[in-house]
Amino acid sequence: MVNDTIFALASAVGRAGIAVVRLSGPAARGALASLRCAPTSPRTASMASFKDPRSGELLDDGLLIWFPAPGSFTGEDVAELHVHGGRAVVDGLLAALSGINGLRPAEPGEFTRRAFEHGKMDLTQAEALADLVDAETRAQKNQALQQMGGALKDLYDDWRVILIQVLAHLEAVIDFPDENLPQETTDRIWVRLRNLEKAIAKHLDDGGRGERIRDGIKIAIIGPPNAGKSSLLNFLVQRDVAIVSDIPGTTRDVIEVHMDLGGFAVTVADTAGLRAAGNIIEDEGIRRALMRAQAADLKIALFDGDIYPTLDAATLSLIDSDTMTVINKADLIQGDDHHLESKENTLFISLKTGVGVDTFLLRLQEWVSLKMDRGTAAPLTRARHRHALNDCVDAVRRAIDAPLQELAAQDLRLAARALGRITGRVDVEEILDVIFRDFCIGK
């Protein structure tokens, strides 16, 4: 029930310097009175003593901030109680709040839900808030902040306004055929619609940049047995996560590690060496390695320098434009060092001596940031948005090709609704508003 007053520990659970307990709803002010304190001036921190409503026992001395409705995060009366972050203090305060009439613990996400319901943010901003809390890398944080600032909301709202305006014009043409709208006006409708179709298509065709920043870019290390794939994983994550041995076929399962590479979230997977193993466990490992290679955004094809210039054929056959070719064990390659110099897309490294590894790391970071940094426009961040935008652009295309204006109007309504699904705005009444605002039909 929206009329309930909710409370929750807003800071992390566990021992800490300070804990923040938040209340939101109409009974927030009354709850403070029960704790025998009262808000002073709005949005200003003041010292307060919080006391148990029944026994009068001191729960803690802390800070109180009062955010009166509607100028608060949720749009309701909100109180923030900053207390010492000890378990007993927090438990005591939460227990005291539970005992106050009209108060109940908040459900997960309920504060943000209320903010959405009171029009403080749209759904993309609510999602961005969740992303910001989960952000582990600089790029994830920046993207969440951009989206929380309304970058996607503004974009989708603008498109929705265009759709609604076009729809309003079209409905006017349908409903009032005798009004004789200038041909120019009608032509402009279709130009606007075609431009919109292009803009949405371009936004959709971003190579999944936003989703990749959010979910992490997938890198798979593939290559023949014994090339040093597990050694490379251990080097990248600077931990001894995978078993390294000189026995070919050591790695069977895919070993996956999340890491921050130059500010971007990446998942690196070490895989089983590719060969005709003839052993069911290793064969299964190789099958998984190939699947992982297929799903990866970037493959690092790692070859064994010990047999250079022979390169493993199975690995060679997997190289595509999203593959970095790396030859390891450069220390074992005989002859003149000159021809080992890293060329364009082929790098020579030795994980044993460290030769070439800095260049390799640099190239890898360059590649990752190139994949992520294309353009400054706010990218799509969720499959949910992509799905709705695909529905929207399909409907716009159908409207453009529609044989009848009535059918086009129906498709435009669907297109606007698809955008509304992303931001959480789904009223059709707006269309009437536009008709009456933009047109002097009721002469």
Ligand SMILES: Nc1nc2c(ncn2[C@@H]2O[C@H](COP(=O)(O)OP(=O)(O)OP(=O)(O)O)[C@@H](O)[C@H]2O)c(=O)[nH]1
């Ligand atoms: N000389 C030399 N040996 C290396 C180098 N890098 C790794 N090795 C050794 O090569 C052997 C194989 O390394 P791993 O990392 O287990 O190789 P892998 O590709 O994961 O092998 P599989 O899991 O069997 O597919 C180990 O004995 C490593 O110590 C290098 O740069 N030079």
Ligand SMILES: [Mg+2]
């Ligand atoms: Mg291995």
